[in-house]
Amino acid sequence: MTADVQNNDASPSAIGKFFKSLGLLRESPIAIFGLALILFWVILAILAPVLPLYDPNAPLEPFKFPMSEARDGGLYWLGTDHKGRDILSRVIFGAQQVLIWATTATAVAYIVGMLMGVVAGYLGGWYDEVISFISNVLLSFPVIVLYIIIITYLGATGFNIVLAVTFASAPGIMRIVRGLVLDLRTRDYIFAAQTRGESAMYIMLVELLPNARGPLIVDACLRLGYTTITIAMLGYLGLGLPPPDPDWGKMIAETQPLGSFAGHMAVVPAAAISSLVLGFNLLADGLREISLKD
Numbered sequence: 512m513t514a515d516v517q518n519n520d521a522s523p524s525a526i527g528k529f530f531k532s533l534g535l536l537r538e539s540p541i542a543i544f545g546l547a548l549i550l551f552w553v554i555l556a557i558l559a560p561v562l563p564l565y566d567p568n569a570p571l572e573p574f575k576f577p578m579s580e581a582r583d584g585g586l587y588w589l590g591t592d593h594k595g596r597d598i599l600s601r602v603i604f605g606a607q608q609v610l611i612w613a614t615t616a617t618a619v620a621y622i623v624g625m626l627m628g629v630v631a632g633y634l635g636g637w638y639d640e641v642i643s644f645i646s647n648v649l650l651s652f653p654v655i656v657l658y659i660i661i662i663t664y665l666g667a668t669g670f671n672i673v674l675a676v677t678f679a680s681a682p683g684i685m686r687i688v689r690g691l692v693l694d695l696r697t698r699d700y701i702f703a704a705q706t707r708g709e710s711a712m713y714i715m716l717v718e719l720l721p722n723a724r725g726p727l728i729v730d731a732c733l734r735l736g737y738t739t740i741t742i743a744m745l746g747y748l749g750l751g752l753p754p755p756d757p758d759w760g761k762m763i764a765e766t767q768p769l770g771s772f773a774g775h776m777a778v779v780p781a782a783a784i785s786s787l788v789l790g791f792n793l794l795a796d797g798l799r800e801i802s803l804k805d
Contacts, residue, residue: 542797548790565597605757616676624681628688646682736791
């Protein structure tokens with residue numbers, strides 16, 4: 512009876528802390544600014560199909576500088592590239608690709624990493640040894656080498672980018688989750704669940720992972736920023752999303768042979784990458800501040 516009461520008290524407390532953290536978000540200017548940057552790109556990406564934009568792949572007039580007038584009477588707000596494509600359109604439609612694939616890749620990496628970590632931390636024994644060994648092997652590869660090997664042999668597609676990010680990120684996530692679970696599994700509410708006869712799967716998914724969410728949310732924000740950089744880097748190396756999809760990294764790479772004449776063509780996508788990554792980092796810092804106040 513006592514064990515049940517302890518467990519029931521723990522769950523509302525955990526849920527209450529979560530909603531309290533959401534409410535405290537407004538008390539962190541850093542988190543609000545970071546969230547605003549992220550929402551800026553999310554809203555643009557969602558509204559891209561209905562905004563009055565040129566076709567991002569249509570050749571219009573090459574080498575037009577920002578605020579140049581178009582032949583149809585419109586305006587090239589950010590200019591055009593060497594193929595005559597509107598840079599503003601390509602940056603906004605490129606945001607769709609980055610947000611979709613960065614979020615998907617990070618989510619898949621977290622699902623795999625959390626499952627590995629909770630199994631290793633809670634069950635221990637040979638489960639822990641095997642999972643830790645596999646993670647250490649993957650972590651021994653330089654990240655950029657791992658990306659290049661996977662993308663080169665499997666091809667440059669969105670699915671393979673998700674696969675590459677999962678292989679590179681899941682081991683690090685596993686270590687974080689494993690460390691948290693090693694501490695949480697000694698708590699009273701875990702003993703209460705065991706006393707009630709709950710299965711190991713229930714304890715891992717319902718009791719352990721939700722109570723480890725704090726550090727994981729902060730880490731997820733940071734990893735979204737890392738994944739955004741990864742997608743841009745792969746695009747710059749020619750291993751990103753296949754054409755004709757706009758790719759921020761590829762947009763920067765295409766300006767290399769053009770020299771300083773096309774400086775604005777590189778600055779715009781570079782600023783887009785930096786602002787989105789900054790948003791994720793600031794949101795992570797703000798959430799960390801909020802967690803320290805709890």
